[in-house]
Amino acid sequence: MAPLPGGTPRKPGRPRLSLDAVPFEETYPDEPSAPPVRDLLARDPERNQSARRYWLRHPLQGTVNRAFHELLRFTPCEVTSGIGAALSPFAYWRFRDRKFARRIARNLKTLAPDLCDTETHHEASVKAWWRNIGQTIAEFSSVNRFWPEGRITIEGMENLDAARASGGPLIFVSMHLATWEAIFAAVQLGLAPPNIGPFQPEPNRFTNRIVYNSRKRRNQYLFPPGQRSAYRLHRLLTGGGAASMTIFIDEVRDNQIHLPLFGRKPPDKGNAVVAVKLANASGGTLVPLYLTREKGARFRLHILPPVPKQPASDTPYPLPDTILKFNAIFEPLVLGNIRQWYMLGELRLPNNKNL
Numbered sequence: 001m002a003p004l005p006g007g008t009p010r011k012p013g014r015p016r017l018s019l020d021a022v023p024f025e026e027t028y029p030d031e032p033s034a035p036p037v038r039d040l041l042a043r044d045p046e047r048n049q050s051a052r053r054y055w056l057r058h059p060l061q062g063t064v065n066r067a068f069h070e071l072l073r074f075t076p077c078e079v080t081s082g083i084g085a086a087l088s089p090f091a092y093w094r095f096r097d098r099k100f101a102r103r104i105a106r107n108l109k110t111l112a113p114d115l116c117d118t119e120t121h122h123e124a125s126v127k128a129w130w131r132n133i134g135q136t137i138a139e140f141s142s143v144n145r146f147w148p149e150g151r152i153t154i155e156g157m158e159n160l161d162a163a164r165a166s167g168g169p170l171i172f173v174s175m176h177l178a179t180w181e182a183i184f185a186a187v188q189l190g191l192a193p194p195n196i197g198p199f200q201p202e203p204n205r206f207t208n209r210i211v212y213n214s215r216k217r218r219n220q221y222l223f224p225p226g227q228r229s230a231y232r233l234h235r236l237l238t239g240g241g242a243a244s245m246t247i248f249i250d251e252v253r254d255n256q257i258h259l260p261l262f263g264r265k266p267p268d269k270g271n272a273v274v275a276v277k278l279a280n281a282s283g284g285t286l287v288p289l290y291l292t293r294e295k296g297a298r299f300r301l302h303i304l305p306p307v308p309k310q311p312a313s314d315t316p317y318p319l320p321d322t323i324l325k326f327n328a329i330f331e332p333l334v335l336g337n338i339r340q341w342y343m344l345g346e347l348r349l350p351n352n353k354n355l
Contacts, residue, residue, distance in 0.1 A: 017239045019194055019221055022221065027212065027216075028212050032205065062209075063206070065207060068141075069210050072141035078296050081138060084134040085131050088135070091134060103344075107345075110351065112125065112339075129339045132293060133342060136178065136180075140179070151298050152182060152300070152301050156302055156304060168282055169244055170244040170284065171279050171284045172192075175248065175333070175343075177341055182301075183290075187246050197246040233278065238282045249326060250330075252343070256347075257343045260330050260335075279316070280317055288304040289301060
């Protein structure tokens with residue numbers, strides 16, 4: 001049997017799968033079925049709402065977002081970031097009474113009391129969170145230019161070299177900090193191409209088309225949820241190819257963010273578990289990394305030391321222990337950069353159950 005890097009054997013007779021053999025269209029998520037147009041006049045609230053969302057709201061939002069995206073795609077990066085920052089107060093005001101907005105404010109006060117010791121400081125922290133999100137959303141249009149324009153400073157290249165030396169595919173694990181899409185772009189365009197991974201599609205099909213086209217321009221295969229995608233990721237990593245993978249382990253699942261733990265029980269499924277299982281199956285190396293915003297559209301990508309493997313073991317990364325190691329790495333980093341953490345609005349802490 002031909003061994004994989006790291007000593008994991010490849011099954012005999014199983015051809016190596018390369019990205020060239022995978023149609024890029026597989027990275028596009030399935031679109032929802034169109035409800036009947038007549039449901040726009042339906043008396044049933046659920047049918048009426050579904051039809052209005054599909055035929056009216058999403059197309060209108062999609063048209064505006066597409067025009068905005070295409071305009072910003074050719075705008076200087078700093079100007080794009082500034083536009084996002086300038087529009088953030090309007091978004092803050094528009095959504096101020098929504099549950100998720102109140103959850104953001106409550107989570108900030110709970111997780112970062114030192115930043116929220118007075119009402120003035122609390123308000124400033126909330127506005128700083130919204131400002132970063134405004135910049136992040138606008139910057140998606142220019143994210144493919146960050147790496148070529150030298151807008152991402154790398155810290156910890158020696159850690160990347162150490163990970164490469166340990167053998168096997170590199171499996172980067174991260175959190176949604178700053179303009180997190182820039183991590184995908186940086187790894188694909190410079191650090192460890194070709195880079196693959198999973199992603200969670202947006203509810204709006206028109207937004208997914210924007211995302212798809214942006215990633216296609218840099219030829220990066222990021223797969224939507226599903227059995228076929230899981231099979232592709234597994235084959236690409238365990239088949240002896242040269243692909244690396246990037247996976248965010250603070251994803252939304254079951255209406256909750258399960259990592260960082262913040263005192264809760266470790267998850268037994270989700271992206272973190274997938275990362276560990278794929279590392280064990282492929283003989284790969286888990287490499288934590290995260291992005292922080294320095295100023296405007298300039299960032300620092302922090303590459304941390306690879307997660308240690310158990311030597312001479314059939315399971316280099318024991319599952320429960322590795323999940324706890326992930327948390328020990330990322331929880332303090334998220335707390336230290338809480339105003340740049342997108343998932344703050346999806347985190348439901350025990351004292352926030354009503355939000």
